[in-house]
Amino acid sequence: MANTQAKWQRKNTTLLSMRLNNYTDKDILKFLETVESKQGLVKELLRAEMERRNFVCPHPSRKEVEDYEEYLDSLERGKEVGDYENEEKAE
Structure with a gap:
């Protein structure tokens, strides 16, 4: 995996895994x-x-925020979600 892609994944994704028992969870498997x-x-x-x-x-999800990139930038600047919403209403 390219270094940039690995870096992006570390920053933007979460890896979850689970173990299933081959015998007791056979139906699920x-x-x-x-x-x-x-x-x-x-x-x-x-x-x-x-x-x-x-x-x-x-x-909010990407679909719920008109300017999602600005929202992400505001989070990086340390603003809370409520601050962003108040900022939007004030405009």
């Missing part, structure tokens, strides 16, 4: 063999559970 995108499935299930629990993310 067999099912996962049929799934095209395990990551996509996990994200879909997590988002459905988050919605079911009415979980509200403290940071």
Whole structure:
């Protein structure tokens, strides 16, 4: 992996892993063999559970912020999410 890509991944991504038991989790393992995108499935299930629990993310998603790059810059400058939102309303 190129150094720049590795650097970007370290800064912008989180790697999660889990161990499944070959015997007690055999049903899950067999099912996962049929799934095209395990990551996509996990994200879909997590988002459905988050919605079911009415979980509200403290940071807006890219779709929720008009100028996402400016939002990211404001975070790097040490502003809190509330500060960014107040800044937007003041304009």
